[in-house]
Amino acid sequence: MKNYFEIENLKVDYKTYEGEKNVLDLEHFVLEKGKTFGLVGESGAGKSVLAQTILGILSRPPGIIKSGKILFDGEDLLSKSEKELRRIRGKRISMIFQDPMSTLNPVFTVGTQITRVIRQNQGVNKKEAFKRAVEKIELVKISDAADIMEAYPHELSGGQRQRIIIAIALSCDAELLIADEPTRNLDVTIQAGILKLIAKLQKELNVSVLFIANNLGLASATCDHLAMLHEGKIIEKGTTKEVLHNPRHPYTKAFIEAIPKDKNHKIHLEQIAKNNGTSLNSAGCPNINLCLETEEKCQEHIPMLKQFQGTHWVACHRVQENKEVNL
Amino acid sequence: MRIFIIKRLLLGVMVLFGVIFITFVIVRIIPSDPATQWVGPRATQEQLEAARIELGLNDPFFVQFGNFVTDLFQGKMGKSLRSHQPVFKELKTFLPATLELVILSTFIGVILGLYLGVVSASRKDQWVDHLCRFFSVSTVSIPAFWIGLLLQFVFYGILDWLPLGERLSMRVKLFQEIPDITGMLLFDSLITWNMVVFWDALKHIILPGFVMALFPIGLVARMTRSALLEILNEDYIKAARSYGLSERIVMWSYALKNSLGPTATVVTLAIGFTLVNTFLVESIFSWPGIGNYIATAVIVLDYPAIMGVTIFSACSYVFLNLAADLIIALDPRVRT
Amino acid sequence: MIHQAISWQTVAPRIKDLRETVYLLNRNKLTKAAILIIYALIFIAIFSPWLAPHPTHIMLDTNPQDKLLPPSTEYWFGTDELGRDIFSRVLYGTRISLQTGLLAVGISLLIGIPLGAIAGASEWYVDESIMRITDIFLSFPGLLMAIAIAAILGPSLQNAIFAISISWWPWYTRIVRGQAISLKERQFVKAAQAIGTPHLKIIFKHIIPNCVAPVIVQASMDIGGVILTIAALSFLGLGAQPPTPEWGLMIATSRTYFLSAWWYSFFPGMAILVTVLVFNLLGDGLREVLDPKTRKK
Numbered sequence: 001m002k003n004y005f006e007i008e009n010l011k012v013d014y015k016t017y018e019g020e021k022n023v024l025d026l027e028h029f030v031l032e033k034g035k036t037f038g039l040v041g042e043s044g045a046g047k048s049v050l051a052q053t054i055l056g057i058l059s060r061p062p063g064i065i066k067s068g069k070i071l072f073d074g075e076d077l078l079s080k081s082e083k084e085l086r087r088i089r090g091k092r093i094s095m096i097f098q099d100p101m102s103t104l105n106p107v108f109t110v111g112t113q114i115t116r117v118i119r120q121n122q123g124v125n126k127k128e129a130f131k132r133a134v135e136k137i138e139l140v141k142i143s144d145a146a147d148i149m150e151a152y153p154h155e156l157s158g159g160q161r162q163r164i165i166i167a168i169a170l171s172c173d174a175e176l177l178i179a180d181e182p183t184r185n186l187d188v189t190i191q192a193g194i195l196k197l198i199a200k201l202q203k204e205l206n207v208s209v210l211f212i213a214n215n216l217g218l219a220s221a222t223c224d225h226l227a228m229l230h231e232g233k234i235i236e237k238g239t240t241k242e243v244l245h246n247p248r249h250p251y252t253k254a255f256i257e258a259i260p261k262d263k264n265h266k267i268h269l270e271q272i273a274k275n276n277g278t279s280l281n282s283a284g285c286p287n288i289n290l291c292l293e294t295e296e297k298c299q300e301h302i303p304m305l306k307q308f309q310g311t312h313w314v315a316c317h318r319v320q321e322n323k324e325v326n327l
Numbered sequence: 328m329r330i331f332i333i334k335r336l337l338l339g340v341m342v343l344f345g346v347i348f349i350t351f352v353i354v355r356i357i358p359s360d361p362a363t364q365w366v367g368p369r370a371t372q373e374q375l376e377a378a379r380i381e382l383g384l385n386d387p388f389f390v391q392f393g394n395f396v397t398d399l400f401q402g403k404m405g406k407s408l409r410s411h412q413p414v415f416k417e418l419k420t421f422l423p424a425t426l427e428l429v430i431l432s433t434f435i436g437v438i439l440g441l442y443l444g445v446v447s448a449s450r451k452d453q454w455v456d457h458l459c460r461f462f463s464v465s466t467v468s469i470p471a472f473w474i475g476l477l478l479q480f481v482f483y484g485i486l487d488w489l490p491l492g493e494r495l496s497m498r499v500k501l502f503q504e505i506p507d508i509t510g511m512l513l514f515d516s517l518i519t520w521n522m523v524v525f526w527d528a529l530k531h532i533i534l535p536g537f538v539m540a541l542f543p544i545g546l547v548a549r550m551t552r553s554a555l556l557e558i559l560n561e562d563y564i565k566a567a568r569s570y571g572l573s574e575r576i577v578m579w580s581y582a583l584k585n586s587l588g589p590t591a592t593v594v595t596l597a598i599g600f601t602l603v604n605t606f607l608v609e610s611i612f613s614w615p616g617i618g619n620y621i622a623t624a625v626i627v628l629d630y631p632a633i634m635g636v637t638i639f640s641a642c643s644y645v646f647l648n649l650a651a652d653l654i655i656a657l658d659p660r661v662r663t
Numbered sequence: 664m665i666h667q668a669i670s671w672q673t674v675a676p677r678i679k680d681l682r683e684t685v686y687l688l689n690r691n692k693l694t695k696a697a698i699l700i701i702y703a704l705i706f707i708a709i710f711s712p713w714l715a716p717h718p719t720h721i722m723l724d725t726n727p728q729d730k731l732l733p734p735s736t737e738y739w740f741g742t743d744e745l746g747r748d749i750f751s752r753v754l755y756g757t758r759i760s761l762q763t764g765l766l767a768v769g770i771s772l773l774i775g776i777p778l779g780a781i782a783g784a785s786e787w788y789v790d791e792s793i794m795r796i797t798d799i800f801l802s803f804p805g806l807l808m809a810i811a812i813a814a815i816l817g818p819s820l821q822n823a824i825f826a827i828s829i830s831w832w833p834w835y836t837r838i839v840r841g842q843a844i845s846l847k848e849r850q851f852v853k854a855a856q857a858i859g860t861p862h863l864k865i866i867f868k869h870i871i872p873n874c875v876a877p878v879i880v881q882a883s884m885d886i887g888g889v890i891l892t893i894a895a896l897s898f899l900g901l902g903a904q905p906p907t908p909e910w911g912l913m914i915a916t917s918r919t920y921f922l923s924a925w926w927y928s929f930f931p932g933m934a935i936l937v938t939v940l941v942f943n944l945l946g947d948g949l950r951e952v953l954d955p956k957t958r959k960k
Contacts, residue, residue: 090571
């Protein structure tokens with residue numbers, strides 16, 4: 001059975017004048033149709049790079065795709081020409097961007113931008129596009145939708161802009177939605193509304209969602225499956241229940257523990273901070289600082305992502321030898 | 328928005344005043360005696376004195392300046408020392424020729440430059456880009472007077488396809504009735520459907536127009552290219568692409584509109600440089616415009632004429648800058 | 664002492680960048696070629712009296728029997744109406760153009776940079792007054808101001824240089840002012856203020872050195888523009904006077920003869936074109952390299 005969305009051996013590097021740094025190294029990644037997949041990691045872990053690479057809008061330079069395949073419905077996106085990609089973008093895959101201020105064109109009204117996208121992807125005339133645009137804006141809970149259409153991006157509040165970005169992405173009516181931290185600057189109540197909206201889309205229209213977040217709680221509330229991304233590599237993945245209730249990888253454990261619960265709760269934040277920014281070319285597992293006990297293997301080889309139990313995969317030497325990992 | 332316009336206008340007026348003042352000061356420090364120029368070298372002492380009084384040279388400085396400014400507002404710029412004609416009238420006679428040349432060449436130059444800039448930016452680092460960039464740098468480095476001469480040599484001297492200079496040939500001037508509505512021959516002859524005059528005028532304007540358009544083409548192409556390159560790196564362009572928008576819309580609508588601000592400034596600069604280039608080009612092609620007027624005025628030190636042209640050019644510059652600022656204000660971010 | 668140390672901290676990285684800058688500059692083939700040609704021009708400028716095959720033709724001698732000869736093995740660029748070797752004169756013209764170009768730009772920098780720094784770093788009323796004056800001078804197109812001044816003071820190369828400097832400085836003032844405004848909020852300036860450094864000293868020791876980069880780019884491109892303007896002025900009769908072998912002047916004198924003696928106009932003009940072109944290319948290359956946005960490639 002062909003997988004709906006599958007990434008194989010994707011390696012992406014960034015060119016700096018100190019050399020090439022690897023920012024993404026995914027051995028295997030599968031997204032099933034109609035399901036929500038959460039990708040969780042800190043800022044700089046490579047989440048946005050992945051999103052942009054899928055759509056083929058990564059800036060190259062400085063980004064370089066070294067190898068790999070991104071199979072969407074059986075076809076490799078990386079081998080497609082710009083023209084072919086353009087037919088897929090918007091219509092079949094659309095993206096909710098992270099930073100609404102820089103992703104909205106400052107010299108056009110918000111209305112123009114939405115209707116443009118609608119007309120491009122749904123081929124309707126101006127009047128019809130206007131109607132649909134207003135619908136979408138109301139869908140993301142912005143009041144006075146018709147007035148907002150006349151506004152320029154800098155005239156709106158941060159939260160409104162964020163919701164407009166979501167509206168634009170939704171107006172594409174794509175089958176795969178990539179949501180790059182879509183609720184970052186929103187109030188909690190609106191956040192909940194948006195998440196419900198995405199869940200509705202998934203159930204009613206069978207839209208597949210790749211949900212990118214740095215907030216584990218948020219991701220776990222919306223997604224069926226989770227993957228933890230650390231410095232470009234997936235170090236643990238499985239169903240949400242598996243990863244949340246039975247985390248195996250030290251990084252995952254530290255991440256979960258970092259969610260403050262009460263004042264007696266010990267937080268390993270410093271350890272996580274120390275854990276990042278390891279030098280470009282060191283061998284061995286980059287998470288080595290997190291663990292109490294380590295093996296020789298941990299110093300020499302980077303652990304591969306291997307199956308642990310059923311759909312639960314972990315990239316850790318000690319876990320793969322069925323040993324306990326303590327922070 | 329209104330406040331912005333008013334502020335800019337006031338600023339413009341202030342600058343204008345400063346310009347007039349400085350021009351006045353500069354020209355009044357001339358060593359040569361205007362009175363002598365006025366009456367000629369063989370004048371008697373009384374005639375010189377009479378001339379001095381007539382020209383107001385004995386009045387104290389600020390009185391002279393005051394008279395000067397009031398005269399200016401009435402459109403009186405004094406009389407040319409050479410022709411004894413009012414400078415203002417002479418400017419009016421020569422202005423249309425220059426306007427025609429400047430408008431035509433800047434218009435073509437800007438459009439070609441924009442197109443070149445977009446092509447260059449969209450095919451960055453390919454051979455098309457390198458070619459365009461070299462072309463743009465070259466055109467702003469060419470001395471206008473030199474290329475004018477060379478073109479005359481080739482197209483008149485060798486090929487005899489185009490005339491040497493002036494706006495119309497002798498034959499046409501003698502035997503045709505020249506339409507004179509705006510003073511701009513191409514426009515006037517088109518309106519009155521006088522094709523003989525039109526073709527003749529066209530043949531005469533090709534070379535000077537081409538030479539004048541070179542600089543704007545290069546300038547606008549370079550600025551458009553660099554502005555576009557910056558814009559194309561912006562996130563909203565990536566986002567627009569991700570929504571599936573066609574490359575044509577992304578480049579010519581989304582990207583270009585963002586570059587209007589710096590482009591407007593550049594166009595103003597271009598017009599400014601073109602204005603200055605007219606002095607050179609007009610003298611090469613014997614084009615009867617303001618440039619030629621000042622070129623001859625300068626040689627004989629006809630100070631009212633020089634002053635008239637200087638003030639006129641400087642004022643146009645101020646207005647041009649004002650226009651550029653207003654265009655920049657079209658960017659919605661500036662308005663609030 | 665302290666403020667010197669702090670200020671050096673911000674300037675010093677630039678020097679480390681210098682080696683990288685030179686490396687990056689060389690990567691662009693066009694820029695590299697331009698730099699090489701500039702070296703050649705400087706060489707010619709310095710050694711032209713020795714390089715010229717007919718050095719006496721440069722200013723002194725006339726040679727009426729050889730007048731208006733087309734290019735040949737003896738006279739590579741042909742001769743002018745006084746029989747002088749155009750090649751030698753064009754060679755020497757390099758010295759004149761480079762000298763005047765550097766001088767005019769130098770004077771403009773001397774006027775423009777301090778004014779801009781003072782404007783940007785001082786109180787609003789100082790800023791406003793300086794900028795209004797700058798605006799007024801900016802309203803005079805360069806050539807026009809030069810024409811007016813040269814006409815008034817008399818046509819000569821020195822007056823032309825003076826005229827150009829007066830019309831050029833406002834551009835630098837604008838650039839520097841913009842830089843100064845953002846710089847004056849920086850830590851090291853505040854630190855210097857805190858220990859009581861006099862205002863002018865802050866401007867000259869801290870602010871100006873850090874504004875230099877964009878000005879350098881602009882100035883190197885302007886050398887080309889200035890050379891062009893001086894040639895234009897000489898062409899109009901307001902700059903160099905005969906028998907100076909200035910390129911623009913040579914083209915002016917060639918007008919009477921050019922229909923039959925094309926070489927007289929062609930070679931001096933070509934010299935102008937090449938010189939201005941390489942300086943523009945240099946400026947372009949510098950801009951690409953020094954602008955932090957385009958640098959990261």
